[in-house]
Amino acid sequence: MSEESIRVLGRFRPISNSEKRHAEEEGLIDMPPVYLDLQSVRLARDNENSQKPYKCTLDRIFPSESTQAEAFIQIGRPMVDAALEGYNATIFCYGQSGAGKSFTMFGPETSDKERTIDKELNGIVPRCIEYLLQCLTERTSMMSRAVSATNDNDDDDDDDNEDEEEDDTTPSIIKEWKVYVEFIQIYKSYKKKKKKKKVFINQTASSMWT
Incomplete structure (x- = not known):
């Protein structure tokens, strides 16, 4: 850090x-x-x-x-790394209406009918979600392999060892899927509530954070 x-x-x-x-x-x-x-x-x-x-x-x-990827590498990724190390991490996006806050944080505005979007245009938030889940998956996989290796060395009964391996791996898969769904639900909920409106550019800056 x-x-x-x-x-x-x-x-x-x-x-x-x-x-x-x-x-x-x-x-x-x-x-x-x-x-x-x-x-x-x-x-x-x-x-x-x-x-x-x-x-x-x-x-x-x-x-x-500058690209969305560059913004994520310099802004989003260090925040995710810090959070995984136990630090509080907040990204506060501040600027005048129409300055590009939503584009930087989330990507281009899309309608409900538009299901596909160029991943290169994804903003900081979806990239942070993807990167965080990738990091958690790698950590969980490493832990599962370590437990499996220990069981192989300590247990002589092949049947018992087989049952323990299933018990060790199954919860981690369920947990990863549950976290993924919660992230996506929160993200989609925000996108649904945030409607694009035609507004006059005001003199008072607005902000968003994550």
């Missing part, structure tokens, strides 16, 4: 087509951020007011072309 208990990361989303059209109609000048390195970005300001560009330094900067 890193010595830093809190990390602050920033992700920039690409400009949408509607924003590009609006800029053209209003004659606005595009002033994209300048990524200096993995931790620093320079943000342009209104030239009419003679404001100098603002340099922002965070623990990590994700440019607009």
Whole structure:
């Protein structure tokens, strides 16, 4: 676990087509951020007011072309690893409406009729669930093999040994399936309740956490 208990990361989303059209109609000048390195970005300001560009330094900067996988590797996976080590882990996603919080955390919005989704677009939450279950499965499998090896060495009766192996492995399979279902049910419940609405971009930032 890193010595830093809190990390602050920033992700920039690409400009949408509607924003590009609006800029053209209003004659606005595009002033994209300048990524200096993995931790620093320079943000342009209104030239009419003679404001100098603002340099922002965070623990990590994700440019607009960053992928969902990169966000998970830097944000989600360390949190799952920390949780498995016994630490409390929380991801707090903060930003203005339309900034891309839902996309980063969950992936693209889909309707009930859309059953398939490109896994490359999965957000941090579904990737964390998959990674967590993978880690738990690996740990359970290692434990089952160790118990099986001990039984083989200690028990001379083949029939008794066979029964014990079944008792050792069956509960772990049931437990893994139960955890998986609970995760998916919670995830689907949130996605069902969260409806996409057309809202005016407000000045007060909103947030989500997991």
